[in-house]
Amino acid sequence: MDGAAPRVLVVGATGELGTHAVHGLLARGARPAVAGRDTARLEALALRTGCPALAIDAYDLDGCARAAPWAAAALGGLDGVLVAVGIPAFGTADSVPDAVAEHLMTVNALCPMAVLRAAVPVVRDGGFLAAITGAIVETPLTGTADYAAAKSALSCWLGVVSREVRRRGVDVVDARLPHMDTGFAARAVSGSPPRLPAAADPATEVAALLDGLLGHLRRRAVR
Numbered sequence: 001m002d003g004a005a006p007r008v009l010v011v012g013a014t015g016e017l018g019t020h021a022v023h024g025l026l027a028r029g030a031r032p033a034v035a036g037r038d039t040a041r042l043e044a045l046a047l048r049t050g051c052p053a054l055a056i057d058a059y060d061l062d063g064c065a066r067a068a069p070w071a072a073a074a075l076g077g078l079d080g081v082l083v084a085v086g087i088p089a090f091g092t093a094d095s096v097p098d099a100v101a102e103h104l105m106t107v108n109a110l111c112p113m114a115v116l117r118a119a120v121p122v123v124r125d126g127g128f129l130a131a132i133t134g135a136i137v138e139t140p141l142t143g144t145a146d147y148a149a150a151k152s153a154l155s156c157w158l159g160v161v162s163r164e165v166r167r168r169g170v171d172v173v174d175a176r177l178p179h180m181d182t183g184f185a186a187r188a189v190s191g192s193p194p195r196l197p198a199a200a201d202p203a204t205e206v207a208a209l210l211d212g213l214l215g216h217l218r219r220r221a222v223r
């Protein structure tokens, strides 16, 4: 980074953690571009923050792939991407309909992969590509098989991409955040959550994540 404001795309900016990230980036002097599905929340966020905004839906993977090139055009380049898109479902594996399993794989794995895949050639050398996976990839609870599997697929993918872009100094971050009280579990497509651990504070978790991502940009100050 050469002192200019970091240009960061936040996908899932309409969600609780995504919105925390947008405000945290602005507070740290960055210039975010925001993408989200809920158009009313997206427009309100864009109005509040002045950030360029793009509507995306996980079921339109071509649209997801357009997000990073769009952000680079809107911001005049791209230093990093943070994906905070996700949806849970709960229940024993034998009780989860295949349509729900497909939905979880699409939103939690294919959508972030499509966004970040298209961001690889767009993000500058020394930038970052990040997605929030979750502590669930390390400790998958019973009753979360399909959600945990989708997040683990994304986590594995990020690990491989990390090695593929290492020479360019691009930091690929698999953010395994703990359970937080954002209402996420209550928005499950189906089923009710198992007993969850004590909730961590979302603001604290997002702040630590952003400090790590922007710290990487400062250390790799090349444009």
Ligand SMILES: NC(=O)c1ccc[n+]([C@@H]2O[C@H](COP(=O)([O-])OP(=O)(O)OC[C@H]3O[C@@H](n4cnc5c(N)ncnc54)[C@H](OP(=O)(O)O)[C@@H]3O)[C@@H](O)[C@H]2O)c1
Residues within 6 Å of the ligand: 011, 012, 013, 014, 015, 016, 017, 018, 036, 037, 038, 039, 041, 056, 057, 058, 059, 084, 085, 086, 087, 107, 132, 133, 134, 135, 176, 177, 178, 179, 180, 181, 182, 183, 184, 185, 187
């Ligand atoms: N909260 C936790 O305890 C926790 C813990 C670890 C990891 N995570 C991960 O953190 C991320 C954000 O979670 P959160 O707590 O902020 O929950 P949230 O408020 O429900 O945010 C979820 C985000 O995913 C988006 N989304 C859902 N379905 C979509 C679809 N079909 N197409 C496009 N976007 C879609 C939502 O978009 P709209 O709002 O525009 O519909 C929203 O931006 C998720 O990946 C979650 O798995 C959460």
